[in-house]
Amino acid sequence: MQYKNQPVFPEKFMWGASSAAWQVEGAVAEDGRTPAIIDLNSKKKKPYADNSIASDHYHHYKEDVKLMADCGFTSYRFSLSWPRIYPSDSAEPNAKGIEFYSNLIDELLKYGIEPIVTLYHYDMPVWVDEKYGGWYDRGIIDAFDRYARTCFEAFGDRVTYWLSINEQNMQICYGKWLGVCKNEETWLHDQWKVNHIMNLCHAKAVVACHELVEGGLIGPVPGYVPIYPASANPDDQIAAMNAEELTEKVWNDLYVHRKYNGFIRSYWNENGIDPDIREGDMELIESAKIDFFALNCYRSNTAKHCGIEDEPQEYLLNKNGVKGQLIFPKVPGLYQLTENPYVETNDWDWEIDPVAMRYMLRYVWDHYRLPMMITENGYGKYDSPAEDGKVHDAERIEFLRDQIYQVGLAIMDGCDVIGYNPWSFTDLLSTGNGMAKRYGLVYINTTDEDVLDLRRIPKDSYYWYSDLIKSNGQNWG
């Protein structure tokens, strides 16, 4: 529907921003933290910086929270670092790790900012990996359960909103890029065993949250890329539905309906895949009832028919920010992705598509009828201070304005949306392009080549966002 008036946001809408421990904290060897696999991975992404310093949030958290408060935040989504809380396989957690997050939570609450806490955002401790082969071995389930229970017990008196595993779907779909895959040749089969183990960890966390946190609410964090059919050709529509299943819906159906859906069971049969579902697993999954969806959404995709006889093509992401590097995948018998002539793209070939935000919220609401919060959305670009010392990021303002407007339209359409937390508050390390690809509302004065003074410089987008959120979504600038 087209509305005559501009959107109205609910009264207690949570306006904030988002981060993840390994991308923002730095201090990787301080106060007992031991390495995570993603630390080692980040060292391989030369010429970009690794995560040893990142935004140095560990040492700047008070200043960062003050900036959030000045901006008008009412929420902040961040993650806990598993190797900071359990640096080794000891029965006792690391008191210093608990203390850091406890202080951060207290600092947020001091300013009336609601903490939204992710348990797992890619920082697998090296000790867990060495002992259990990462997500490949069911031994990780108890280790994850112990970690999650420790977090609920330590912070559950002050944290209501919990997120289980960040972008489980993306970790499976892009297992090679995100370091989950350990053997490319067998990944087609392994990924579903790994995924099943992740589902069991997610389920344990949901159950433990409800058991240990009074009034605690928990949800998953799918990485969402809405998929349109390339044309009105019915075969393209089915291709779009296939892509939707294999990149998103299989996961979301599992979280909500707590069963593997018919589509994925047929896919496994067709490809001779055994996900290794054992006795008691589905009972555990059945008992894990989520409370809401946290949704990450940056862009959209477009799908068209791909015949079973076609040659497969791997999805090759643009890893260096020079336009035109991306190669779309072909999955014979299911779908292929293709360009969308109706949308622009950024330097990393990511579609700039605000309507995808409204589409996603409508889609998830129509299918699952659960409250939703946006936990990631944002514009990655090269930024640097101008001669006046300020950071002018008009393109980011335009991106955020258009996207938030669509969140508002989805609310007008009847969707239950409870918060918006874009990526990211400060600049932080990107997954593949160090500090070069920046998302922050606040600039961090450092580069991939040199660690500078790490000064915080609010960008133009910070001030624009502040005006918008202080007016609860009325002042669009």
Ligand code: BG6
């Ligand atoms: C999300 C991840 O998918 O995308 C974040 O949860 C990530 O960790 C963000 O940083 C942006 O991706 P990138 O590759 O530009 O850092």
